[in-house]
Amino acid sequence: MKKIFGAGFAAAVLAFGAINSAVAGHAAPDPSHVQGQIMVKFRDKAGAAGALRQHGLNEGPAIGDTGAHLIKVPAGKELQLIEALSRNPVVEYAEPDHAVTAATADEYFPRQYALQNTGQPYTNTKGDLKIAGGKADADVDAVEAWGVTTGLTTGGGIKVAVLDSGVANDNPDIHPKVVAHANFTNGETGDDNYGHGTHVSGIVAATKDNTIGVAGTCPGCTILDGKVLNDSGVGSSSSLASGIDWAMNNGAKVINMSLGVRSSRTLEAAINNAWNKGAVLVAAAGNGGNQTKIYPGAYPNVIAVAATDNADVKASLSTYGASWVDIAAPGVNVYSTFPNHTFVLGTQNSRSLGYDVGNGTSMSSAIVAGVAAMVWSSHPEVDQKAIRTYVESTADTIAGTGTYWANGRVNACKAVGGKCS
Incomplete structure (x- = not known):
């Protein structure tokens, strides 16, 4: 089995563990x-x-x-x-x-600066990591976008395939959103014992306004759970290619790949087949902090996503390069779902059960995938090329645009045609 490296696995493990405590003596701004x-x-x-x-x-x-x-x-x-x-x-x-907060009853929504940033400070679940307030409106304007769509259509939620380590069966904020599951790993259970896939899936489509946990970027969306990584966070090019084919056969409109691997003809063929059949494909740019191309993000038919922080600044861990990285999205201390049972990333990095923060372009990719899905629901008459154009062309121009990434930081409200602040 080939070890998939980059944003989703080896680098993601490092990113999940590379959180620095807030500097003592720096007063946090008043979030009110x-x-x-x-x-x-x-x-x-x-x-x-x-x-x-x-x-x-x-x-x-x-x-x-x-x-x-x-x-x-x-x-x-x-x-x-x-x-x-x-x-x-x-x-x-x-x-x-x-500060006006969203009309949401989700317990941890105030920690989701990526969706609504008022400059609020917050903590991780245990409270031992204090995250300083960032820049107001350095977010993707998800709340404003929800005034147009949450990803629901007359036929149900837009289907987003998350090809990752699975979705935990015991997290009630995200598991009910899974409408199909397939396991492409060898001898593994279908559950997520690594933790990465559950975190990514929650960023895409966690249930909104259910009094618990968090809200997904596209809370009306549903998840196609393709387990292509085993419980050590390792997969293969063939399992990923098979997962892409499965996703298309099950009606995926968006495919998220918060992972990285060396280029292969087989994988590129699977990517191109999915694109030609009408899917929007999104992938993490990688966590190398350099300009080295990571696949599948670097393929032309994939939206490659870099990471920013809560001040709209490029994350130090993020791979970059406007020649192939298409867009940016929040990827530092992003709060989302985790398994409610013991999982690898939790034991390695002291992550709490149920919910906690995560770091990496894996998180950024999931946000852009959620935005793309909402655009599908607001523009159902167009094709995948137009959806990609909506997502990329409406991004907010921030520092690094044209240098670190070709377009700006994704803006969900503008992408769906909403009234944006």
Whole structure:
């Protein structure tokens, strides 16, 4: 058996273990309000400029017809400036620009910055890893996209094939989304005892608003669970090619491959067959921190995905190169599902049962796969080429675009044609 390397396996194991604790003494920003701006309404508009100038501030745009204005302030000084401005007689009121959270009942949704980033700090499940707040709106605008579609169609959820280490039978947030399963490994059970496939699948399609756990990027989607990696995170080119063929025979609209392997003619043929039959294929770019091509991501008919963090900066672990990496998505400390039984990545890296953070382009690939599936549900009349174009052309241009990746960081809302903030 050939060991598949890169984003999904050997490198993913390293990535899952390469989490650094927050630096002591650095105060976390208040997640209850948006950093760097406040809302102010003036009694005397003529005195507004002078009142702001006293604090080194400038006038800002009106907030609709409310009479209030959005004022840019130094991050971390919001409450201090609100208090100072409130004492000025020309100010009717000054208040924080409170963070609006999604109407979701999922317990850990506030930790899912990839879907909605208000600059919130959070922790891992055990609470021993403190993750500093990032950049507000450095996310994929999933909540706004859900106003258009969650991946549901009249025929059911869009089918996303996750070719990985399986989906845990005992995680109720993701296992019920599995509509078909096949095992392409030798002598393994169908369950996920490695942990990677469950984490990836949860990022794609975990159930939303069920009071537990997390929400998937495409929460209305369903999963085709193709186990191509054994319980040590190892597979073969032939098992992956067989998994791709199985996925197409079972109605996959999107195939996610959070893994890497050396190029082979057989694998490329399977990729091209799936593309020609109408599937969108997505794969991790790899966790080498260099520009070395990883397959299947580097094949022309696959969307290769690099990783960013919660400040919209390229993850240090991410493989990159705009000549072949197509797009980026969050891949650092991404919160998702894990097995509720002992699993390899848990014992190697002290991961909690049920839910925890993970790192790597594996996570990024899963997000883009979920976005592609939502685009299918919002544009069912188009072909796979158009779906890929929607995903790539609507990405947000961030630092590294054109250098680290050809397009920007994926934006689900823009991709599905929603009203985006």
